[in-house]
Amino acid sequence: MPPLPLFSCSILLILSLYMLETLAISPQLIPVTIITGFLGSGKTTLLNQILQNLNGWKVAVLVNEFGDINIDSQLLIAVDEETIELTNGCICCTINDNLADVVYRLLERRDRLDYLVVETTGVANPLPIALTFLGTELRNMTHLDSIVTVVDVENFTLKEHYASEAALSQITYGDIILLNKTDLVSETTVDAIENQIRDIKEGTRILRSEYGKVPLPLILDVNLAEAGSFPQALAAADLPSNHLNNDGLMSVSFRSDRPFALKKFQQFLDYHLPENVFRAKGILWFVESPKRHIFQLSGKRFTINDSEWESSPKNQMVLIGRKLNPLFLQQMLNNCLTW
Numbered sequence: 489m490p491p492l493p494l495f496s497c498s499i500l501l502i503l504s505l506y507m508l509e510t511l512a513i514s515p516q517l518i519p520v521t522i523i524t525g526f527l528g529s530g531k532t533t534l535l536n537q538i539l540q541n542l543n544g545w546k547v548a549v550l551v552n553e554f555g556d557i558n559i560d561s562q563l564l565i566a567v568d569e570e571t572i573e574l575t576n577g578c579i580c581c582t583i584n585d586n587l588a589d590v591v592y593r594l595l596e597r598r599d600r601l602d603y604l605v606v607e608t609t610g611v612a613n614p615l616p617i618a619l620t621f622l623g624t625e626l627r628n629m630t631h632l633d634s635i636v637t638v639v640d641v642e643n644f645t646l647k648e649h650y651a652s653e654a655a656l657s658q659i660t661y662g663d664i665i666l667l668n669k670t671d672l673v674s675e676t677t678v679d680a681i682e683n684q685i686r687d688i689k690e691g692t693r694i695l696r697s698e699y700g701k702v703p704l705p706l707i708l709d710v711n712l713a714e715a716g717s718f719p720q721a722l723a724a725a726d727l728p729s730n731h732l733n734n735d736g737l738m739s740v741s742f743r744s745d746r747p748f749a750l751k752k753f754q755q756f757l758d759y760h761l762p763e764n765v766f767r768a769k770g771i772l773w774f775v776e777s778p779k780r781h782i783f784q785l786s787g788k789r790f791t792i793n794d795s796e797w798e799s800s801p802k803n804q805m806v807l808i809g810r811k812l813n814p815l816f817l818q819q820m821l822n823n824c825l826t827w
């Protein structure tokens with residue numbers, strides 16, 4: 489498939505309005521889209537795009553996060569009572585009963601709900617989540633529309649994806665693969681990744697995006713998840729109960745009611761951040777600044793963006809990687825605090 493042209497915001501808006509008028513949404517069955525993709529690929533960014541462009545739709549969002557602190561829900565643009573956080577671990581291995589309960593509660597509570605979007609953690613296999621919608625009584629109330637898999641084209645390497653059971657399953661079960669962060673690599677690299685993915689999953693819908701900007705009718709209410717394509721009985725018997733152990737992925741959380749000193753934090757990033765931390769995110773407070781700072785690290789790249797505090801300032805950070813030493817990381821971050 490040739491690359492999709494990038495649409496300006498206004499065209500996106502027009503398309504989403506068009507969608508609102510023309511898409512037939514069953515009043516009985518709530519369509520569900522599962523957004524999956526490896527750590528830092530851009531799932532929350534895509535979710536924010538969706539929330540910003542669905543004027544008029546009542547969308548419920550379930551956000552699950554790997555780590556004790558749910559940073560993502562704090563970064564969602566439209567967080568309100570329709571956003572439900574599912575913390576404490578990985579949605580795909582712990583949430584099956586829980587997820588069904590949460591969805592029941594949500595459907596009971598809402599007098600009108602048009603759409604449900606579930607954002608998985610970056611280490612989740614989407615299959616058990618899909619099966620929760622297809623294989624429980626939820627199928628009488630919801631309709632699995634599609635699984636959208638976000639891929640970070642800057643950090644994609646097939647070798648790593650094969651090494652991670654979760655990452656590979658995200659591609660295997662994705663109905664739509666969104667090659668995201670195309671601004672960070674050449675078109676040739678994106679073409680090569682697209683070919684590699686087609687080798688794993690022939691015939692899948694592959695799209696390209698910067699910051700998750702993609703015409704919503706291409707990813708929502710597309711009816712691409714075919715229940716028959718999920719090997720239900722087999723999968724139920726073969727759920728990856730300990731895939732986190734298999735993948736060797738772990739998270740370390742850090743919280744403090746005291747601010748960091750900017751220079752010390754910079755030194756931590758430059759000299760003490762271990763190579764095996766490949767994803768980190770945080771809401772940071774620096775003594776030198778009145779702003780709320782959003783810290784994001786994916787692979788080797790990090791950004792710190794400013795926003796305003798809406799509650800009392802504090803530091804919250806989650807670091808994710810393999811074979812991490814929690815005590816060392818917590819000590820290093822403690823050393824960044826002002827006294």
Ligand SMILES: Nc1nc2c(ncn2[C@@H]2O[C@H](COP(=O)(O)OP(=O)(O)OP(=O)(O)O)[C@@H](O)[C@H]2O)c(=O)[nH]1
Binds near residue numbers: 525529531668
């Ligand atoms: N340059 C660039 N950065 C992007 C793009 N999309 C997302 N990002 C950045 O990548 C970082 C991670 O994005 P998120 O949306 O938080 O990724 P995620 O998949 O939700 O992360 P986890 O939930 O931790 O797995 C953030 O700093 C984003 O601003 C893109 O297309 N280009």
